[in-house]
Amino acid sequence: MIVYHASKKGFIHDVFNGTIADDIDHAFLLHLGRHTSPNEKLSWKNSMMHMYKVINTPEIPDSSSIAIEYQIPLTSKRIDFIISGVDDNRHSNIIIIELKQWEQAKLSQKSGIIQTRFQHGESETAHPSYQAWSYAYMLQNYNETVREQNIQLLPCAFLHNYQEDHIISHQCYTEYIDKAPLFLKSDARKLQDFIKRHIKYGAKEDIVWLIDKGKLRPSKQxxxxxxxxxxxxxxxxxxxxxxxxxxxxxxxxxxxxxxxxxxxxxxxxxxxxxxxxxxxxxxxxxxxxxxxxxxxxxxxxxxxxxxxxxxxxxxxxxxxxxxxxxxxxxxxxxxxxxxxxxxxxxxxxxxxxxxxxxxxxxxxxxxxxxxxxxxxxxxxxxxxxxxxxxxxxxxxxxxxxxxxxxxxxSSQFRCNGSDGYLSWLDNALQIRETANIHLSSEDYDFRIFSDPNQLFETIKEKNRINNKARVVAGYCWDWNSKKDPNSYDIIIPEFHFQKRWNLNTDKNLWIIGNKSIEEIGCIHTCQGLELDYVGVIIGSDMRYENGQIITDVTKRSGNDQSVKGFKHLLSQNRYKALQDADEIIKNTYRTLLTRGMKGCYVYCCDKPLAKYLSAQLEPLYESIPENRIEPEVNDEVKYIDFLPLYSIRAACGYFGEGELVDESGWMKVEGMGKLNRNMFIVQAVGHSMEPLIQDGDYCVFRANPAGSRQGKVVLTEHHNYYDSDYMGSYSIKTYTSKKIFDPEGNWAHEEIVLQPKNSNYSPIIIEEENADEFRIVGEFIGVLPMKSKQ
CATH class of the missing domain: 3.40.50.300 (P-loop containing nucleotide triphosphate hydrolases)
Structure with a gap:
């Protein structure tokens, strides 16, 4: 997938007019459904100006083709800059350029690894020449068009801010520098000569477009x-x-x-x-x-x-x-x-x-x-x-x-290299919130089928290519065929659908068996392995009702050892047992739904669940709102331009007790002063703090606030009181307290009042004897402004 694509002439025009970073960002929005980070936009602006200077010569043809942020097929990796054309012998060439803004680095004893400083601190990373060469290798191996048309890939790295220090070019990196030449700050002319040698003319056909739309090789497993x-x-x-x-x-x-x-x-x-x-x-x-x-x-x-x-x-x-x-x-x-x-x-x-x-x-x-x-x-x-x-x-x-x-x-090499699919899946299964994530056919080939027979036949058709497609299911049907080979296991009467579980003949080799396409697999025969296409039958152990994904462990087969002992756990600790069962069922389907490298096709026994998942394939808005929730952002912009979004329960756990929790995403924050790691975002619920805080507002808080809290809006946790907005022991309220002093001059709380702004709501009053059951998690900083849709 190409994010930005233009002729050399068009690229020169965009850089000269100062629009290149915005153009790339707009292309990001169109292709990936999200904006990129401000720091990445700044890096584009800087790096593309250097590339502008390198290629702005009449000796590099205006008709040569430029691609920026090209995503390597079947991976989540993107190539920074590509220029393509033909040489004197009319051979098609693609020059792959890894761009870096580094200014210094340190040697590593590890092969192909170097240490440099990013905004979040020093860390190890692949040497730029290794990166450029490895990206070229992946493109060569995944794309059939490269081989069929004898297209030569020429990787290199350009560190346009880096002065030679004999570290970045140390002999320990010679193996990779030989494969992908290294150009530093003083080497712009050398890079230009390198490009001029291989790009003499524009190609009759756009080579980058040919590759992007071309044939992929069968995926290597x-x-x-x-x-x-x-x-x-x-x-x-x-x-x-x-x-x-x-x-x-x-x-x-x-x-x-x-x-x-x-x-x-x-x-x-x-x-x-x-x-x-x-x-x-x-x-x-x-x-x-x-x-x-x-x-x-x-x-x-x-x-x-x-x-x-x-x-x-x-x-x-x-x-x-x-x-x-x-x-x-x-x-x-x-x-x-x-x-x-x-x-x-x-x-x-x-x-x-x-x-x-x-x-x-x-x-x-x-x-x-x-x-x-x-x-x-x-x-x-x-x-x-x-x-x-x-x-x-x-x-x-x-x-x-x-x-x-x-x-x-973290780099994704399955599910068509789509990090977006995994984020969407977690959100859709309500495993973790990754709001504003929607799935398009450009991300991944994901389809909902209304008939299990159609799903099965479609997977069989895919399997004829290379025997790398199978149907799997949740363990909601008994394994009758184990004792009676003539019996069927997975039976869906309304569609006259009946199939057998795997393991009868191939056992653990079902996923590579020559005839096992006729049988249905389960989690135990596919976890840790992969397919090109997977069909998933979601059984009655997962359904959708009242806006929630509901799991029901009692719908699992009695043959399923995964939840054996559940009834005993239920008698000991009902809440923990149900929580464990919910986690196991959702994790099982998450695992099944991520076995396919190229596509996943789904049939749901629960019709509302099928309808719900289908709805998640559509964008939430006709156009994409400005203030998005990103599933992940680069480390260098975390707590600089972006803060983590937590559910209120997660925030109280993380900042109160030091529990390990996952953020629901990251949001860009402006106008809140300098950000730091004690700051986070929580989405408000209800109307008790109106007009200051509206239902659904994203609120910025600072954890562990110092000084007096009197009169401040705070996020609190209180175990013995109930807040109707949050249906439990969490509140966003204005803090007030009354104090009493003993004869020695020491003070204690007589009572703490959590006061709503909306007079239609009652305050929460915490008596002195219950003060130990109450704590302040964060101090309110402000509300993120809602920006208009584009």
Missing amino acids: LADALNSMLHGNREFVLLDDQKIVYETALSLAREAANGSKQVLIVEGGPGTGKSVVAVNLLVELTKEGVVAQYVSKNAAPRDVYTAKLSGSFRKGYINNLFVGSGSFIDTPQNTFGALIVDEAHRLNLKSGLYSNLGENQILEIIRASRFSVFFVDDRQRVHIKDIGSKASIQKFAESCGAIVHTAKL
Whole structure:
């Protein structure tokens, strides 16, 4: 996808007239449904002026084509600047330019990694030449048109503010600088010469447009590439955060060999490349002579990998590489150099068929290895016994005396590379609020079907391409065919639809079986694996009513081990049991709905749910409002131009008790003075503070306010009182208090009054004896102004 596209002449015109940053931002709005950050607009303005100076020569043809922020197919990565045309031999060329505003950097001992200062502080990142080369490699491998038309990709990096210091160009980066030349502040003329050598004429056809509209190669999947990887071939080039995590893990494994025990916890959502990084680590560490194993609780990925490797490697060798998470019960301390735990959120407390062996799988893995890396996504917990959260792993690692490191994978390589789809999905399933997110066909091929037969036939048609499409379902139907092969399991009578569950013949190899398209899979045979297209049947365990996604664990099949023991938990703690069940059901569907790299097709047993999801595919407004809620923004603008939006419960938890909570998004804030990390946004509910605060207003607060609160509007939490606006123990009110003094001159609250602005509402009065049940979370700063729709 091209965000900005013009001829060289058009680009020169836009820069000269000072509109280039606004033009790119407007294109962002049209293509991605959102504005970009002010800092990114400023970087465009600066960097494009430098590119203007470089290409503003008659020796580079006006008809050459420019593309800015080109999204590499099937990824969320964007190329900063592309110029295309033909050379003296009439060969089609594309020059890929990675633009940086850096002024300094520090060396790193990790291959292809460098350290530099961003607005939020110093951090490691991929070297610009590595970035440019890796983007070209990805484009070459994903786009069939590049190969068919013999288009040459020429990557380079331009750091237009960077003076040569022999750090950015250090010999340790030579491998990548040779692949993608590096141009610094004094090298504008050299970059111009580089472009002039390869772009002599404009092409008859717009080369960038040909690529953008061209044919994509069949997507490369990890299971298919595994054999080649273990034979030492490069199958995946790691991009940006993947590269950082990979090099960090290698460094820690080497450090742990002769030093302290090291643990690395890597967070990453669906499609961020957790398994790709994990297997690359396994291959490299094994090559270096480190005794390493790939560990997963779920047997399906291991069985698929084993099947793919069968015939090329000895069975014993394969079984020593890929093991279950219960394999370390009696393993002596530090037996392994490295244990690489994929899908770590699926780890259990106990092991064995009856869950009666061992002490704790997390502890056993950490003890057994000098270095262990856990790839985790807390939102993929799909079993009542799953204990592998980030917090749990960190706690157990520290208890073992390990040095704990954390990292994050955020770049999206599934779901057509659409971060927007994942944000939309979380919002639609009401897992977390990501307001103003809507889904378009440009983001991802997502469809709602009203007939399960039509969904099934459509997936079968997709499967004829390369056997990489399957239908999966929530576990709401009994597995009758296990005992009677002639029985059907998933039956939807009104459509005469009847299919069988998987595992009858292919077992854990269902996702790659030649005939398994006729069977329906479940979470246990697809988690940790991927397809090109997935069809999802949402059962009666999830429905929509009164504006809410409702989960009902009683609609799950009695065969489903994921919620076995729920009734016992219900008798012990009803609220906790229902909360766990809700999380498991929503996480299960979130996982199923993110298995498809290219598309996801859905049938809902609950008709209101289908109608609700269909409505979420339409924009909320005919045009997009200015003050948006962004699902994510660059780190350098956080608390500078943007503040996090929290639900009122999350804000009170985070700023009051230090709980780990996720923001609902980020909002641009202007006119509130200098921002800082104690500031946040909450959306007001109700009418008690009118006219100061209207229902639905986005309010900025400062946590931990100092000084007197008398007469100030505050966000409070109070456990023994009820606020009708927020239907519970939270309030936004004006604070007043009466104080009494004892004979020694010490004071105490006689009573605290939380006063509404609207006289139709009653104040909340907190007596002195209940003051311990009350706390102030934040001080009101102001309301974000509502801006008009465009």
